[in-house]
Structure formats: C-alpha cells, structure tokens
Amino acid sequence: MKGLIVEPSPHRAAPITTQKVMLQVIIALLPAAIAGCVVFGVKAALVLVTCIASSVIFEALCRKIMKREQTVSDLSAVVTGLLLGMNLTSEIPLWMAVIGSFVAIVITKQLFGGIGQNFANPAIVGRIVMMFSFTSAMSTWAKPYWYKESADVITGATPLASSDGVEYMDLLMGRCGGCIGEVCALGLMIGGLYLIITKIISPVTPLAFIGTVAVMTAVTGGDVVYQLLSGGLMIGAFFMATDYATTPLTSKGKLIFGIGCGLITFVIRNYGNYPEGVSFSILLMNLLTPYIDRLTRTKPLGAKPAVKEAK
Amino acid sequence: MKTLRGIHVSHDKATQDCETAAFPLPEKVIIPMSQHMGAPCKALVKKGDTVTVGQKIGDTDAFMSAPIHSSVSGEVVSVEDFLNSNGSVCQAVHIKTDGAQTVCPDIKAPEISDKQSLIAAVRESGLSGLGGAGFPTHIKLNYDAVKTPIDTLVINAAECEPHITSDYRQLIEEPTAVIEGILMVQKYLGIPHCKLCIEANKPKAIELMKEKTASIESIDIVTLPQQYPQGAEKVIVYSATGRIIGEGELPSNQGVMVMNVSTAAFIKKYADTGMPLVSKRITLDGSAMTKNQGNYIVPIGTPIQNLLDYTAAENPQMVLYGGPMMGITLYDTMQPVLKNTNAILAFKEVKLPKTTDCIRCGTCIRTCPLNLMPVSIEAAYKAKDVDALKELKVMLCMNCGCCTYACPAHRNLAETNQLAKGLIPRPAPKK
Numbered sequence: 256m257k258g259l260i261v262e263p264s265p266h267r268a269a270p271i272t273t274q275k276v277m278l279q280v281i282i283a284l285l286p287a288a289i290a291g292c293v294v295f296g297v298k299a300a301l302v303l304v305t306c307i308a309s310s311v312i313f314e315a316l317c318r319k320i321m322k323r324e325q326t327v328s329d330l331s332a333v334v335t336g337l338l339l340g341m342n343l344t345s346e347i348p349l350w351m352a353v354i355g356s357f358v359a360i361v362i363t364k365q366l367f368g369g370i371g372q373n374f375a376n377p378a379i380v381g382r383i384v385m386m387f388s389f390t391s392a393m394s395t396w397a398k399p400y401w402y403k404e405s406a407d408v409i410t411g412a413t414p415l416a417s418s419d420g421v422e423y424m425d426l427l428m429g430r431c432g433g434c435i436g437e438v439c440a441l442g443l444m445i446g447g448l449y450l451i452i453t454k455i456i457s458p459v460t461p462l463a464f465i466g467t468v469a470v471m472t473a474v475t476g477g478d479v480v481y482q483l484l485s486g487g488l489m490i491g492a493f494f495m496a497t498d499y500a501t502t503p504l505t506s507k508g509k510l511i512f513g514i515g516c517g518l519i520t521f522v523i524r525n526y527g528n529y530p531e532g533v534s535f536s537i538l539l540m541n542l543l544t545p546y547i548d549r550l551t552r553t554k555p556l557g558a559k560p561a562v563k564e565a566k
Numbered sequence: 567m568k569t570l571r572g573i574h575v576s577h578d579k580a581t582q583d584c585e586t587a588a589f590p591l592p593e594k595v596i597i598p599m600s601q602h603m604g605a606p607c608k609a610l611v612k613k614g615d616t617v618t619v620g621q622k623i624g625d626t627d628a629f630m631s632a633p634i635h636s637s638v639s640g641e642v643v644s645v646e647d648f649l650n651s652n653g654s655v656c657q658a659v660h661i662k663t664d665g666a667q668t669v670c671p672d673i674k675a676p677e678i679s680d681k682q683s684l685i686a687a688v689r690e691s692g693l694s695g696l697g698g699a700g701f702p703t704h705i706k707l708n709y710d711a712v713k714t715p716i717d718t719l720v721i722n723a724a725e726c727e728p729h730i731t732s733d734y735r736q737l738i739e740e741p742t743a744v745i746e747g748i749l750m751v752q753k754y755l756g757i758p759h760c761k762l763c764i765e766a767n768k769p770k771a772i773e774l775m776k777e778k779t780a781s782i783e784s785i786d787i788v789t790l791p792q793q794y795p796q797g798a799e800k801v802i803v804y805s806a807t808g809r810i811i812g813e814g815e816l817p818s819n820q821g822v823m824v825m826n827v828s829t830a831a832f833i834k835k836y837a838d839t840g841m842p843l844v845s846k847r848i849t850l851d852g853s854a855m856t857k858n859q860g861n862y863i864v865p866i867g868t869p870i871q872n873l874l875d876y877t878a879a880e881n882p883q884m885v886l887y888g889g890p891m892m893g894i895t896l897y898d899t900m901q902p903v904l905k906n907t908n909a910i911l912a913f914k915e916v917k918l919p920k921t922t923d924c925i926r927c928g929t930c931i932r933t934c935p936l937n938l939m940p941v942s943i944e945a946a947y948k949a950k951d952v953d954a955l956k957e958l959k960v961m962l963c964m965n966c967g968c969c970t971y972a973c974p975a976h977r978n979l980a981e982t983n984q985l986a987k988g989l990i991p992r993p994a995p996k997k
Contacts, residue, residue, distance in 0.1 A: 259898070260884045260916055263981040265891045265967030267575060267728070268919040271974045276927065329922065371925045371975075504928040504941060548942070555959040556570065556800065556936045557812040 273370070277330035279455045283446035284337055284494065290429045290439030295345035296402040299435045303340040305349045309356035310336030317365040331370050335359050338378035338494060341436020342487065342534070343385070346395045354388070355381040371500045375541040379495055379534045386534075396432035426484035433486070440484040447493030456497040459509040460516075464492040467517020475525070488520065491533035501541040508544075508551035515540045569805045570935040572793040573968045575728055575891065577767055581851050582731040584860030586739055589848075590876070591663055595638050595867030596902040597623065598648050600656035602700030604630035609657050615642045618670040620842050622692075623659050632702040633692045636661060637844035637865035639668040651887060651894045651901065658902075661867070675840045681707075684754040684833075691836040692843045692905070697722055697733075697797070697826030698888055700906035703833075706823065707755060714818040719760040720806050721748060723827035724790050724797035726765055727889025730909040732847045735861045736828045737764070737771040741778045744827055745785065747834035752784060757823065761806040763788040765796050794891060795966040799824050801935050813962060828908075843905055848873075852911035854882035864903050871899040873910050882912035891967050919976040930969035930979050936962050940969040940979035947986040960986045 292300045314332035318325050339359050343352060359381030364373045386393050425431050429439030436443075450456040465483060472482045482488070496502060496516050503512050516536040523532025600606035607624030611617060617636040624634035640663040648658030676687035689704035709716060721744075725733045737744060748760050762779070764772050766789050779785040788806050790796040800811050802824060809820040817824050832843065848864045855877035864873070870885060886893035887907055903910070930940035939958055946954035960983055969979040 258883065259896060260918070261895045261897050262884075262918070263978060263984075264893060264965070265971050265980065266884065266886065266893065266895070266913075266916075267890045267971060268976055269573070269972050269974075271972070272919075272976070273922050273925055273974050276925070276974050326923070331925075369923060371923050499925045499927045504926065504931060504939065552942070552958065553931060553937045553939055555813075555938050555962050556804075557810045557815070558959045558962065559813045 273329045273331070276455060277334050279450065279453055280334050280494070281330065281337060283449045283455075284334075284341065284436070286445050287436050287439045287442035287490065288337065288341055290442040291341065291345075291435035291437075294399045294429045294438055295397050295435055298397070299345040301349065302343055302345055302347055302352055302435060303337060305352045306340030306343070306356055307333055307336035309353045310339065310360050313356055313360040314365065317361055318369070321365070323369065326370060329370060332360060335364065335377045335381075338436075338490075339381045341490060342378060342382045342434050344393060344395060344433075345397045345435050347385075347389075347392055351385060351389050351392060355385045358384045373500055374544075375538055376495050376498050376501050379538050379541075383534055383538060398432065399430045399438070423480055423484060426481070431485070437487045437490050440489045443489035443493055447489070450493065450497070456493070457506060457509055459506050460496050460502065460513040461492040463510050463513025464488075464496050464516045464520075467514045468521050471517065471521040477525070482524070486524075486531045487533040491516070491520075491537055495533075496537050496540070501544060503544055503547045503551060505548075505551045505553055508547045511547050511551065512540050512544065515543065567791065567805060568808060569791050569793065569796075570801050571933060571937075571968075572795055572801070572935050572966075573933050573971055574792070575794050575971070577792075578728040578851075579731050579734070579767070581729070581849050581860050582734055582768075584731070584735075586735050586847055586861040586863060589862040589864040589868065589873075591638065591665060591667065591865065592868045592872045593663060594643070594869070595636075595661050595663065595865060596648070596658050596869060596900070597634060597636065597661065597867040598650060598656055598658040598902065598904070599624045599634060600650060600654065601634065601866075601904045602632065602694035602702060602906055604628065604632070604702055604705075606654075606656040607631060607634050609645045609659050611642050611645070611659060613642055613644055616640070617642060617661060618668045620670040620673045620840075620844055622842075624657075630702060630705060632689060632694050632704065633842075635692050635842040635844050636670075637867050638663040639666050640664040649897075651896065669841075673840045673842075675838060676836070678750070678754065678837055681754050681756075684750070687836065688833060690842070691832070693829065693832055693836070694843075694905055695826055696828040696832065696846070696906060696908065698892070698906055698908060700904075703825075703829055706825070707751070709818045709823070711756070714816075715821060716755070716757050716818055716823050717759055717821045718807055718823075719748065719752060719757045720803055720817075720822055720824045721760060721762040721827050721830055722797055722799075722802055722824055723762060723764045723768075723771070724802055725768070726794045726797040727891050727893070727909075729851045729911055730849050730889050732849045732861055732908045733827050734768055734771055736831055736847060737768070737775060740831055741774055743831040743834045744775075745778055745782065747830035747832070748785060749782070750833060750837060751825070751830065755823075758784060760785045761788045762786065762827070763790050763796075763802055763806050765790045766792045795935060795964075795968065798935065798964055798966055800964065813959065846903060846905065846907055848903060848907055849909040849911075850877050851909065852879075852882075852886075852913045854879040854885075854912035854914040856880055866905060867902045869900050869902055870896060870910055873903075874899055874912055877912070879912045879914075881914050883916040884913045886911040886913075891971070892965065921977055922975045924975050924977055927974060929972045929974065933968040933972045935966060935968065936964065938963055938969075938983075940983060943986055944977065944979060944982045947982055947989065950989060952989050952991075955986050955990055961990060963987070
C-alpha cells in the first residue's frame, strides 16, 4: 500500500470558502447597486464597472509583481471595487475612479499583505483620498432620473447638505441626490438583512452603529428617520463597519466598534465641517480595532486568572 | 438544556443497523506494548513462546499503565520495535495464530467485593477507556474519595463522531451489560447518581435504555442535542450536569466521573468471565469500503490490512483510527487494531481543501465549545508570543477540530493550537 494521506485531524471541512463569503456580500450589495444605476442611469453603471475592473486588475498585477499566490479568484477585489464605486457620485470622471481603486487595492490592501492583513477598509481609504484630492468632482451630484429630463442635470447638494423638500419615501427608494450606492436605503437594508440571515455578518455592529446615531439624534432633537436614511449610514453600517479584517472579532468588540462609529458620525454630521461623517468614523474605529480586540478577548470555559510567577 | 457551542456535521451512521458479527481470525496479530496514555509495558514473552487467548504478554510496574494480553492462541514469531501513530516507538509482539483459540487456563472470574478489589480486577483486565483517549480505567476508579468526592457518574454514549456506530450497537445489543456495569461501579465506589448520555440522533437507543432503567432510580437517561462535539469530556459534563471543569482540573474536582458506555459494559463482562480486554467492537465504514461494512468484534492486534481486504476497500487514500473529526490517519495499513480503536474508516478520492489567507471572520471563535480564540492564537503562535498564548489559554484546547472544520479559509487552526501548546514551558514537576 502506498500513498496514504497522513494529516492532522479533523479530516472534514465545511463546504464554505472565502470566495463563497465574498459572493454573498456581492449578492447583498446588488439591490442597492442596481437601484443606483436605475436612479442615475448608465453613467452610474460605468462608474461601478470601472471601479470593479480596475480593482481586480490592480489586485492581479500586485500579486504578480510581488510574486505571491494569485488571489483574484477570492472575489474580495470585486467587493472592494463595488463598494468604492457605490461610494462615488455618478458624475465622477472615470480616471479619478481608477485612482481611487489604486489607493484602495494597492496602497491600503496589498502593500499591507493582502486579504485579511489591511488595517483600514480599502474602499473607505480610497474614497477619503479622492474626497481630499478631487473635492469638487466628488461633490458634484446628478439629479435623480436626470436622463428623463432635458436640462438641469447637475444639482449642487446631497440631502444631508440641504434638506429642501426631500421626503422619507424618496430617501428609502433613492429618489434623491447622493452617491450611487447610498441613495436607496431600502436596497441596503434588504442586503444587510440578507447578510445577517446567512450569518455572513453579525447584527451587533449595524445595530449598535445605527442605534447610536438614532439615539443621539433623538436626544438632541434632530430628525431621526432623516438621519438614518440619508447619506452613507446604511451602506457604512451594514457593509463597511462589518468588514472582517478591519473590525473587532468578538461581539463585545463589535458593540464598542458600532457605538464608536455612531458617536463619531453624529458629531461630524452635526458639528463638523463635512456634511457626512460615516467614512471618517469607520476609518477612525478601524485604527482602534487592534486595541478593542485586545480588551475584548473571550473568557474561555473554566479559565482561571493567570497566576503571577514568583521571581 | 444548556449546552456549549459546536458544529453540525452530517452523521453518516450508515452502519447503525448492522448487527455485530465476529471478525474472521487473522493469521497474524501485532500487539504493541503501548496502546493508551501512560507508560508502555514490557513484553513478558519472547520469540518462540506459545501463547493462549487472554494470557498476559506485557506489563509494567508503572502506576499510569495497564497490562496487555494476547488476543489469540499461537506462537510468538518476534518481539520488535514498532512506530506508533503518535510518533513514539515501543515494542510490539508479533504472534502467528494457530486457529485453535485455546483459552489461557488461568482465566477465571475475579472476586470483587469492595472498591479495592474492583480496582485491582480492572487493572488486571487491561482496561483503558474505550471511547478513544484510552485513559487507564483503574486509575480513574482509584480517585481520592475524601479530597474529591464524586456524586455523579456520567456515562458517555454520545458517539458524536460521524460514521461510528460501535457504542450504539453496544447499547442496542447488550443493554443489560451496560446497566449492570454502571451499577457495579456505582455500588463499589459509592457514587449515588448516574447520567447515561445519548445524542438525540439515536432515538432507538434512548427509548430502549429508558425502558430498561425505568425501575432503577439512580440512573437517568439524558438526551444530548445533536451537535458535535457532545462526546468531549468537558462538553458532556456541562450538558449533563451544568458543571464546568476548570483549567487544570479533572472531572473528579467537580464531583463527576466520565466513563464510556462500552467501558462500563466491559467491566461487567470481565467480572462475569475474567476474560481480559482482547477484542473490540469496531465499526468498518467509509467510501473506499465496497462490501461487508458494519460492526465487528475484532481481536486486538489484527492488522488493518485484514479489515480492508475483508471490506474489499478500493484505492483507499485515507485510512483512519476513529472518526473523521478527531481520528488519526494511518501511515501504513499493517498497523494493528488497538484497545481504544472504535472504528476503522477508509476513504477514497479524498480532496483536501486548499488553505488560503485568514480573513479574520471570527467563525472559529463562534464555533469553539470552550470559547477560545483560534484566530488570535494563530497570530500569537506565528509571532512566538508565549505570554499572549498563555493569556489566550491555548492549553485548554481539546483538539475537537470545530475551528478547522468551520474555517472558510480552511486553515489548520486545531493543529496550530497543538503546536502552540509546545511553546508554553511546562511547570517543573513537584519534588
């Protein structure tokens, strides 16, 4: 007898893979992404396609140049590209979107070692770098369903910056200005719920994040529903504050992370110079994640406190 | 019922309705002198000696050990070094069978009248835990009743590993031996309560045992949830009694003794006949086996190749001692059946999953029955951070394999935990 496989136990594995996890995230993002394309037309679709394609190409090139195993098939670059695109305005020049993908994939993700090793969410860093670099292009918004009208394609403000005459129902269905993937709150909630039901993400982070914003808004006498449905809160809470690599591991850690994100978002939205604070809040909490992880370790069953050794 | 976390694996108990049959006597047996935890035995026979069934052929003065007996009658052809599956080397007695199965004339039922005579008899029987870990049973029975009084005997019939049905057949075929074995242990050790724990996927066994113990007040039948690893010692104690075995503690520290169901039944059978542990009920199954899958009483020392031939195994790529979750892979099919073997599984067309980079999803933490953090342990192991490994309590890991099983990146987390244990210096033995 020859060629018996000798390996450590267990000798069975669950049928789950990283690729399948990422595929679920992509599926969950689709309702909001499609809604964005319906609202903003073919331009929006072009931005999404550009971001996904450039992210995948940058990932493949990086792995090749660094002589590392090719990881494009795990689909994480597709998720990053899609998320980045959904965080941009449909009016963004495509070459800027490519630079955003470069920052996200090459600088934030691959230079730190690739999937699971990055300290900050690649799509968020990409978006923030673009916001500082191309401020006016990043805040030029298309009117919803502009392609059905003849003139007045460009509008100046998102609902968060100016709340003139926007109804809750418009926010829910995406009939408002904003980033491609942010406008349809309903689509984002459906996707988030899907990820929670399929146990891809824990409900703790989005609940803590959205809950904190809601409570703080209510306490200060703001319009709670309006704050929840507008801007990047839904996409941030469900899809970016739940990124595995850059958020805490345990439920206790996720709770702290979510509350922190909510507080920072509330403070920036209400007292900061920027109308939107979701990206900054998640980035800041990303930086705290290693510390949160250290402070929120689980207590193993029957563990006893370490006895200090006498010296 | 409060229970610890775990995973759901397919049960694959295809052999559960296969009545136990006697396995044909092999031409030759290989009996290693180390078959369980503790010190190896020294061979008492030499080349050319004639041996009989039940004759003691290995023993030691070491406390933590149990003697070894011949499973066949025949002639010793050699005593040579043998490489165990755990990597250690010990002696092994090779015996050519004569087919007569002459029983050793010294064999007679032992006289058991109190705790000490029970412990002495169990030591002489060569019994070690039949569930898999193989802890010498006489040491477990010889606990200090003053320092650590035991009030509950937990009988482990969870059989949570896929494929294996030998303990199930023990319950179905010899329920009386199980119950009388339990009552013997309870009587001589003075343990008032017994909880016989069976996983919910064995409704027939649960019903049968409930019926047979209806008039016995001291024995409760506990239905365990269908979740791996219900049969792990700490998990079954928690499920059955709600007690937590602390770090560095034995079940006796919590007033509990855990015993496998076949171990209990063997004690009764030995008390009746005096025939030591020379054969085992074993499940033969797996995708490579093409016929005769089922449960067999197999002489200890039977080469696994004989079992594979009998079941017409086709191109087996992986052969296991035990189940797919915690079983040990064989490096050679001439390795023998041991005292703690409960199944031999052979699989063909094995596809090993590809390991990819950790995505920090935390699934390993959410599946660990003991609430450990394999993802953090792996990071600390890579950094050789001994202090972090101590804080993360890696020494508690029981290697159940839930983390590796559930990992989407298919990282060998359970293996890493065992490697990480090696980095932690052990306390110097007390003088």
